[in-house]
Amino acid sequence: MLLGAVADDLTGATDLALTLARGGMRTVQVMGTPAPDLDLSGVDALVIALKSRTIPAPAAVAQSLAAARALEALGARQIIFKYCSTFDSTPDGNIGPVADALLDLLQTPLTIACPAFPTNKRTIYQGHLFVGDLLLSDSPMKDHPLTPMRDANLVRVLGAQTKRKVGLVPYQIVAAGADAIKSAFERATGDGISHLVVDAISDADLHAIGAAVSDLPLITGGSGIALGLPENFRRQGLLAQRQGDTDFRAPHGRRVILAGSCSAMTRQQVAAAQAAGCPSFRIDPLAIAAGKLSAADIVNWVVGQNNVDKPPLVYSSADPAEVEAIQGQLGRTEAGESVEHLLGEVAVRLRDIGFIEFLIAGGETSGAVVGALGVAALRIGPEIDPGVPWTVSLCKQPLALALKSGNFGAVDFFLKAWGKLP
Incomplete structure (x- = not known):
């Protein structure tokens, strides 16, 4: 297995699994930690769907760690923590606490936070999340019954959920390409930053970010962050060129x-x-x-x-x-x-x-x-x-x-x- 993902809800997991499958990875989605007898032979990516977005943060952390440990045991070379493209969470979490716990588990100093999904009109500019032409805080998400999002500044939102330092890779660096983004990662690590919100306004940006994160053990974000990941494995000779699941057939009734x-x-x-x-x-x-x-x-x-x-x-x-x-x-x-x-x-x-x-x-x-x-x-x-x-x-x-x-x-x-x- 090349890639493992922990998703905080079911539809988000399916969204991510679709992105990976379209990128040519043989992808299976499971509900909760996979059963020991589940046949995963030939699978390139496994997405574990949890129902952890709105539960108390300690429970979300425990479930996410159990899922990540299972992915490690299956040999996943990189782990994604997938959450909503509108960064759905409360002031107490659960995005920050889960990301912190996964950083500790994987013993890595830095990860990114990038929920951008331009195809569905979710973009990030100067650390602010937009839904279409509206700031997140002006969008219908401000009235969400469980996770009302009333601040569009992701650096500030994430900063309230973690005791670690949160920084920003602004758009001018993202637009300069993967090497410039990687250099920003190195500077952030030197400055003691653990979470980097990364701007993205197009799929081209997400592909550049994807190339830049090839060496990061942990990535966090929406499904769009996975656009560039399959190509990383191809460059390493670990993934064949293929066109999705061509023999998919569904039952009818x-x-x-x-x-x-x-x-x-x-x-x-x-x-x-x-x-x-x-x-x-x-x-x-x-x-x-x-x-x-x-x-x-x-x-x-x-x-x-x-x-x-x-x-x-x-x-x-x-x-x-x-x-x-x-x-x-x-x-x-x-x-x-x-x-x-x-x-x-x-x-x-x-x-x-x-x-x-x-x-x-x-x-x-x-x-x-x-x-x-x-x-x-x-x-x-x-x-x-x-x-x-x-x-x-x-x-x-x-x-x-x-x-x-x-x-x-x-x-x-x-x-x-x-x-x-x-």
């Missing part, structure tokens, strides 16, 4: 959309699907808490929808004001967890009666559903939209799964995804 994300983009995707005629069922967290809504109720509704061209949509997506009101009654975490648990149970019941194709929107929701289904590993398939592929579960009863981060995908994602499934 009844399909359903389960959307738990309340992001602005997912709400637009829900509205677009409804406008196109997809039957929809909205989950009310208050009804769950009152015992007035069960998984059986939702499954009965889904089964009753027979239009194969318009898959049924089950969603809990709501605008920030409504989410805040519900959280005020049920609690900040309890509201989301009740929906996630319910959608997990719905997915299991649907699978047991023959549903095969699942489109899941939201990182936390995807983690809950995949966990409930008992999926241990995924094979990465074709891209639907940047950062979102179809996958197939590696189990006795394969399922086709599209696991979408809340903010990813075009407005028509729920409608066009099915046409991308081989």
Whole structure:
């Protein structure tokens, strides 16, 4: 194995696995530390998906260290700590504490922090993260129900999460190329800096950064940081030239959309699907808490929808004001967890009666559903939209799964995804 990755949520792991697979690396994604009997022969990259983004920092550190140790044992030459391209975290972590722990584990003095993903309009300039034309702090992420991001200055945000020194590689150095970036790494190490936020506004920048980090044992960032990594291994004669997974085939059967994300983009995707005629069922967290809504109720509704061209949509997506009101009654975490648990149970019941194709929107929701289904590993398939592929579960009863981060995908994602499934 050449490359190992620890991802703090499921959809982010899938996004990274897609990037590596497109770069020609034979990539497998697993949920949690891989089982000893999992066949990883011939695998170039292994991505371990955790559900650690919003749990207490000590638990996130413990899970991430266990995953990294497993990757080391499998022979990974380099490790990526993957988090969201909008740097989703709280003032207490978990990005800083996990990165610090991994630096200690790998006994290395320096890593980078680069969540840039220009294809999805996430760019970094002078240490400030932009979402499209907006600073992160002015984007819809400022209202995220679990990780509201109200400061776009990543040097300052990361600095609040670590006791180590945080620095910046500004764009003028990045634009000068890989050698200039490497020189910045050397200067930072001499200055006692452990975390370097690196500017990037284009894929060309990410390729240059990728070349510069070839000797770093640890890299942290979004999936975009992996764009240049496969070529490093090719230059070393460790990776063959190949064109992704050409024999990917998915099972086909009844399909359903389960959307738990309340992001602005997912709400637009829900509205677009409804406008196109997809039957929809909205989950009310208050009804769950009152015992007035069960998984059986939702499954009965889904089964009753027979239009194969318009898959049924089950969603809990709501605008920030409504989410805040519900959280005020049920609690900040309890509201989301009740929906996630319910959608997990719905997915299991649907699978047991023959549903095969699942489109899941939201990182936390995807983690809950995949966990409930008992999926241990995924094979990465074709891209639907940047950062979102179809996958197939590696189990006795394969399922086709599209696991979408809340903010990813075009407005028509729920409608066009099915046409991308081989």
